[in-house]
Amino acid sequence: MALDINLMVGGEAGQGVQSIGFILAKLAARNGYEVFADQDYESRIRGGHNFFRVRICASDVGTLTEKVDLLIALNKDSVLLHSQEMRADGMMIYDNDAVKDLASEGNLLGIPLQTLAKEKAGNKIMSNTVALGAVAYLIALDLDRLKELLLERFGPGETGEKNTIAAQAGFDHAREHFEMTARRVPAGSNGRKMLLNGNEAIVLGALAAGCRFMAGYPMTPVTPILEGMTENATRMKVATLQAEDEIAAMLMAIGASFAGVRAMTATSGGGFNLMVEGLGLAGMTETPLVIVEGQRPGPATGLPTRTEQGDLLFLLHAAHGEFPRVLFAPSTVEENFWLTVKAFNLAEKYQIPVFILTDHHMATSYWTAPKFDLSQVVIDHGRIYSPGVPVDGDYRRHLLSEDGISPRAFPGTKGIVVFTAGDEHDEHGHIIEDAGMRAAMVEKRLRKTDLVRQEIAAPKTYGPEKADITLLGWGSTFGAIREAVDRLCHEGMNVNCCHFAEIWPFPVGAVEEVLAKGNRKYMVENNATGQMAQLLRAQTCIRVDGCILKYDGRPISPRFIVDQLKKEVGAVW
């Protein structure tokens, strides 16, 4: 089997679990490997139990796997909680300064991390970096590249320097005391891929799309989007703002968009609840808008730092009344970027709200990806009013055009005024009571639904073209499903998959075509009610044969899918 190494760092919040894990992921990426990494943490700032997993592969990877090759246990709990997850030939590094009652023998590699840090680098606090050095030795990652990374992270000054010394100490200690693990990483190419998570890819996508305004309110898992936009605000000329609440954030995005710039907001399901009213306003006033929703387990506050796909049907039907919208649920880190760009374009072309529906798993997992090719980024502002057409002084924001799209103009344009209202309105945007104009406006808005549907890509397929079983899914589950397909095919089953990233307007025709074959269909979702299965039925009357659902707040793994599918088809196999 191809290279596939799985590392895990475990410890309590505040111990630097995320930091070590990230450096390892980055190190592997710098070595030219494909990496997938994700964190599991509690809704607290210190204590509790966290872990970070890094998977290093030679080829494309979009999911974690179950068994651990190398565990870095920063505390006793990690030793206890994760030993069962170790592969038979797996190794565990632990701090034998901290965990005294464990014998360093066999694959249990006790290292006096704190002592080494103190002795060599002069500071106990660098024990994590000592561990990093040891790992670099054990799985044969390049020590120089590790040092380079440490200097980038901690700066070229004393702190950086000391960290390289600590890493060297760990490396040396490991070389002296242990053998390399069986699963070492062969010296890789210097591919210099990007390593980034879903949130970061969305920030980049928004910036590439020329987004000029973002208002938000902190909420896990998408707070880093607001923070990331703000970090880049000065150089990219984006106005960003932490609002008093989500209602304000949404209305601000609408105000900015109406005034003439690309605008967005981001929140999780709980915060989105409060944006529903604004969503309807955007629908009624035909204001372009991009809304990122990062799902986490609900209802209500649920599990704030966990993952779920429980908000699909909510977003598709949110807000009273009827108006067109678009919904994307990116399934790879690249899609996070490209669908964000597309979202801004569709929002402006059709003057509608566009959702990017992600989830905790997608938002926070790190992936490697080749550098996005910005020459492929196209910006389409849609139909913009040119003075004189129609004649000056009679600009009509809601012109009843044949395709339902009226030219946009922005306040401040000499010679005209631009008006719109959340009340039903006439072409000029002014309140009406008239039945005929009402019906005409409803039809105008809804005409855009079929138009925008033509822009929606068909679901992705993977695996053999003809198969007995098709696994279906959407959003963040793609990596896991794809790998499940591989494993099942490997085991001799004939399975493929059909996966949705561009979900609404539902690409009915394309779906019916893809699913026309008479194979058995199983829907894989990270929720409890099979929301995509319901949507598929509502849109196409296609019933799936079963659902593989996970709703414990944890992401779906290939093994879970394989096991569940076997249960489902048990009788048959």
Added chain:
Amino acid sequence: MALDINLMVGGEAGQGVQSIGFILAKLAARNGYEVFADQDYESRIRGGHNFFRVRICASDVGTLTEKVDLLIALNKDSVLLHSQEMRADGMMIYDNDAVKDLASEGNLLGIPLQTLAKEKAGNKIMSNTVALGAVAYLIALDLDRLKELLLERFGPGETGEKNTIAAQAGFDHAREHFEMTARRVPAGSNGRKMLLNGNEAIVLGALAAGCRFMAGYPMTPVTPILEGMTENATRMKVATLQAEDEIAAMLMAIGASFAGVRAMTATSGGGFNLMVEGLGLAGMTETPLVIVEGQRPGPATGLPTRTEQGDLLFLLHAAHGEFPRVLFAPSTVEENFWLTVKAFNLAEKYQIPVFILTDHHMATSYWTAPKFDLSQVVIDHGRIYSPGVPVDGDYRRHLLSEDGISPRAFPGTKGIVVFTAGDEHDEHGHIIEDAGMRAAMVEKRLRKTDLVRQEIAAPKTYGPEKADITLLGWGSTFGAIREAVDRLCHEGMNVNCCHFAEIWPFPVGAVEEVLAKGNRKYMVENNATGQMAQLLRAQTCIRVDGCILKYDGRPISPRFIVDQLKKEVGAVW
């Protein structure tokens, strides 16, 4: 044909259109007839154009019809706007003190309303009452009963007295100058039915159900529910409260319910947007709740004083995450009452939120109904904790019971504490991070869906048991569809209907049974996208053959259905 008289009062806001119309409706009801009455008005307080229609029948009626037998035009606009709606033998009363350039001849009956009011009752302002007297003569409604009503309304003092004089003057004038209309009301029985609208029936239902708390925020069309509850608050011992916004209203209802009383709120789609977050909280904390949502045309502020059925799918999917709920959409005034009682019972039995989804048309239309039989009202609080079971000190609000229902207890109970959280929690209501407990809690909550489904009544059917065509619908359209069925059958078509009032959990089995026959199906909805048609497809894979949709803000009439259906089946007929 059976008795069927249609009156219309037209004028501008502030002229007393609603007041005259209501008295006429009440008068007919007092005469023992079945009445249906509704108002058409603009979102303004004075001016514009309003009209009120009253339909008087010998038997059950639940909709308006198109043609007017008698128009009371309080201003010139009404004459102009409504003449085409008159039946050939219809009559029009107008004030020839106000509308000078119209000749009183044929069926145009000019009456010097203001002069008569001034001369006989000493006050021009009573011209409306003069008109009422004239109407009483023209369609042969009992003058004494009219006087009785006026005294009830204006009190037995001078104002009441003068109003009876004004009515007499109008009556006398009409007797002297005009002939009765062809469509007069034969002296009726003294049936003394109730005359009330949907909002009032909900207030009565809530009070009968023992609701003890209501918080709300004014919003058309359901403001009268908060006002009605408040009016009766003192004698019925209900705490009511106009909150600062809908978010607060919703949270207040949750706080009150958690503390141990039956609680409700009411709003329209726009306000409900803001309650979505609270809805999820009720779902997560398993707090019983009754929410009335009175639909009006959306999105956003839309047409505030008009009607639509555009919020069905929104309410069914509102709030992130997954949890059970119930949705009723009453289709008669009686159902407004009885389903409200049932809503409170189901909310408590299953510890879930229950929607009563009404609309402007249903909320504000007046219907006659026999007095509700309160002996049929049953109150079921569901499972309540008894001290000692389970043992004191270990009360578990979210006990993982087999059927998903945990006994409720209320704060203040000696020996125990009651705890719940909007975070995912353990049986005691305390925050958890654990995957296993999370999954168990999700399953516990969702188990209640199938349980409560068993309480949902099958859709109503009407018309021949075997038919070529079945009209489907939900909520406020029942009266119109039923009458369309009658008319179509009368014309020789073989049509019946299937109509939903108890919509969620969708009574899948019952529906499949009712719709099993191979007839053609047309869905009638007051919206633009056929939401119930979508729901039906999602739940049963049954596709309708067409949709008859109206989305101009006006209610659906029997004629509209008949005409549209004929277009739909045109080729066939």
Added chain:
Amino acid sequence: MVATAKVTQKVYAGGPTAWCPGCGNFGILSALKKALVDLQLEPHQVLMVSGIGQAGKLPHYIRTNGLNVLHGRTLPAAAAAKIVNHDLVVIAVGGDGDGYGEGGNHFLHAMRRNHDITYLVHDNQIYGLTKGQASPTSDEGFITKTTIKGAVDPINPMALAIASNASFVARGFSGDMEHLSGLIKAGIQHKGFALIDILQPCVTFNRKNTHAWYRERVYRLDQESDHDPADRTTAFTKSLEWGDRIPIGVLYRQERPVFEDRFLPITVDQPLVGLSPEPGGVESLLDEFV
């Protein structure tokens, strides 16, 4: 007014009104038009953002750019429009229910952020459009169908604004058009958030706080007192005056940094609305992830 003026009342003529005859809103509409004409602003330079209610309809009756949003949600939309295009004169307008009830949170935070916008609140102490329920400013004890035991202690918008460190806090009266128009002008000219709470009789639903009731009580601060609008404490004390005498005019005014200038991560030298994308910047950003 000015003989050579380009901009006249006529260019601001809007659609037909749907207010009740005699409503105080008419005075506000006139005062606003006069202020805009006095300032010689052209309609395309002005953006009105309004909520829902009788007051919220105002932008439909004057010919400027307009964004008529939701009940209570004027301020965030108005603030953002100003952020992305600071060339616009942004005026938010709504009712007392809209601004202090549904929109109370935005009110608090817009004041502290000190966005450079003007906020007109038509304060009729009642919910007009929904037919007469108590509003947050209804006098204590005011009876309506939802407050049958009387309204609770009202919000005091002036006191709240002063406590929130708003930079321009004024009260006007729709019955004193001249004075009100001056306040609106001053509000627009003020660099920062300008609150103008306007006493506005609702002739249909508020039978207590009528034209006559207000007229008897209001007095102009600049004429009948030596009030110093620069002093926060005395401004607070003044804000508590409500009863036999009600002050109108500027209660409090200060200079402090506006949000657009000081607290945005970008410097708004040129309106954002005019900028085109800069792919170069993104390219270098991508490199940071390698």
Added chain:
Amino acid sequence: MVATAKVTQKVYAGGPTAWCPGCGNFGILSALKKALVDLQLEPHQVLMVSGIGQAGKLPHYIRTNGLNVLHGRTLPAAAAAKIVNHDLVVIAVGGDGDGYGEGGNHFLHAMRRNHDITYLVHDNQIYGLTKGQASPTSDEGFITKTTIKGAVDPINPMALAIASNASFVARGFSGDMEHLSGLIKAGIQHKGFALIDILQPCVTFNRKNTHAWYRERVYRLDQESDHDPADRTTAFTKSLEWGDRIPIGVLYRQERPVFEDRFLPITVDQPLVGLSPEPGGVESLLDEFV
């Protein structure tokens, strides 16, 4: 404390905490427990209603009835629980972001309605649980990842409360447990809405307003000044004091009718929660529609 006390600290022992070691929240938890014990209240008599945030977790760590609602939504839920069962001692608790950001509107209106509840705000001038963004009370210029040019002018909860005519307005400090516990006791005993804003160092994310920072500045109003909490204007002036010296204690207190007694359409003689339905009343109501 009292030798014969039935109620001890032990009966209030709650679950394990998830706060950082050294967090100011621990002081608040202790002060609260002490206050409840001092008042000899039993756990079943107390209802804690909390929001989301580090502060909002508090009720999980003390054994009373508890309703842990949503971020920013404590007050309406708490007020309603009190309305339907006035026998309960209702204590709302949340963070500064929770109460003054997301929940700002409820804050304003709960104060004017004067519900008879106590409201503890853990004011760490930061968003703790979401890892360190500016809060509405972050000091002006405070740099975080969302305020890279510094936080705007903060909300002043004391000034806002006094402007809102709140009936009990106090500030405590988590580092002065004795004093804080006294404030909480006084707040619970006060008939009406009692706001206690509590300075609470967040040792992880707020590196400016630390334990030491607060300790250097806070002084007790009752000991080190002759402040008269009955005077609204001087209370307002006091509320503006923030910098080298920060007053703790009761800034303002007044007696005024509470919502439950004066403004509800019903008289709350007996808790509503105990009443059974009265079909007789409905019957007579039906007759009115005939």
